[in-house]
Amino acid sequence: MDFKGKTVLITGGASGIGKIMARKSLERGVRCLVIWDRNEEGLALLKNEFSGFGIQVIAFTVDVMNVDEVRITAQKTRTEAGKIDILINNAGIVVGKYFHEHSHDDISKSMLVNANAPMHICLEFLPEMMKTDCGSVCNIASSAGLISNPKMAVYAASKWAVTGWSDSLRLEMEQLGKRVSVTTIMPFFINTGMFDGVKSKLLPILEPESTAERIIKAIESERKMLAMPLPYWFIRLSQGILPLPAFDWVMDHVFGIYDTMAEFRGRK
Template identity: 30%
Template sequence: MEERAANNIGRMLAWEFALRGANLILVDLDADGCANLADSIRDIGQAVKIYQCDLTKRDEINRVMADVLRDVGNVDILVNNAGIVSARRLQDCPDVIIQRVMDLNIMASIWMTKAVLPGMQQRNYGHIVNIASLTGFIGIGGLVDLSTSKFASVGFSEALHCELSQMKKDIKVSVVCPSLLDRGMFEGAKSRFPSPLQPKYAISEIMKGILQDQEVIFIPWYMQFTPILKAVLPVGAFNAIVSFSTGMDIMKNIKGSKNSSLL
């Protein structure tokens, strides 16, 4: 199951930015889904450009982003939202899917960021938003590939923020770390605590965090204490809490585990 600009959280974020007066650039493999979204957004008077792109391919990203910069000009806010989950144990997950998860969940964010960063640095203005996950702070059994990619996303965001600060560039970097959502690629997932997030609440918190230039946006807010608990508790105790909270087989009901299109 994938998260993209034309679907689920990506679609809702696009609407939130449009309602705040932003002109949008949608980069997605799903051209038809983007076209439907774009038509709706144009009805409220905002400009939308669509670029079809397979975000698992670096050369295609570079080509498309060159077109974007030529056609539109500078990008003020980049939201790296594309993501995929296999919801299979490591040994049961085909190598081709693991590679796709890494290409889409982290490498696409790096290539997209590299494409827009020169313009942001030149203007000393911009905002990079990486949609990660609470699994970027907590390793979850059954989600090894996802956790690996989201840990990378958190580290990428932190290091990029540090690098830009050292360069004295006023470019914001935010990483979004929600718990499980009850829609999109985690639809069907079960969790004792916290309960799966309602999309409207998640989008509201994401937008609030972006507008406040928060470096790490935890959703729900109290999950910001997770890294502290992880640091102070014995490993066994922390793992026991995680196992109890998520259940022993979190990927069992995730619809992404049954989506053959991942291949």
């Protein structure tokens, strides 16, 4: 999917990797860029910063946990920007603690933002993509959607949900013969502040700029899945051929994944 001349919607686009993907979309010559975020101040700063591109940037303050807000904002988006050609579901939150330390509110918010919101948002824009037989949906999941991890139980649950839904959606579009590409992204920790305090024994913490570029290129090439830095096939193969105790030992003692959240602080 070529970004040039297209209308792109990015959720959680006022900061972090979402903002970088927004800039890269503008650099590729999109017709219109739409940003959804709950940070009103961040949206205002973004619009001012990107004004020099001479491309229409539309920003909406929206709480994606609220389905009514999603539906209302989607209608405003269609009115002001027209058909969305490329949807990037990027908004996400993390609560990094043991499951028994979560509140019911922690669980609800994590599932609403990370798992439910991408589905509700996609449901608003997918029918028009199917009608015109053209479009692209990119869902930012996580490597936590492939590998379980202590202090990430609810986050992992939400990302496993996104991974399963996103790839099922891809298969549905293929089965229906629709030219709507669906790309599922499963990155390791990205150095944006969201996961401040995480430690990695072997795998590198991903840099935002290069990670955003890889995601944009994955959309352009209509790639089905992208996991970083370990390819998803390696993880799936390891899970399939190794007994669970052996897999746990490799993830824990070789890659050090099970201790990554030990000193997690998160974004203040």
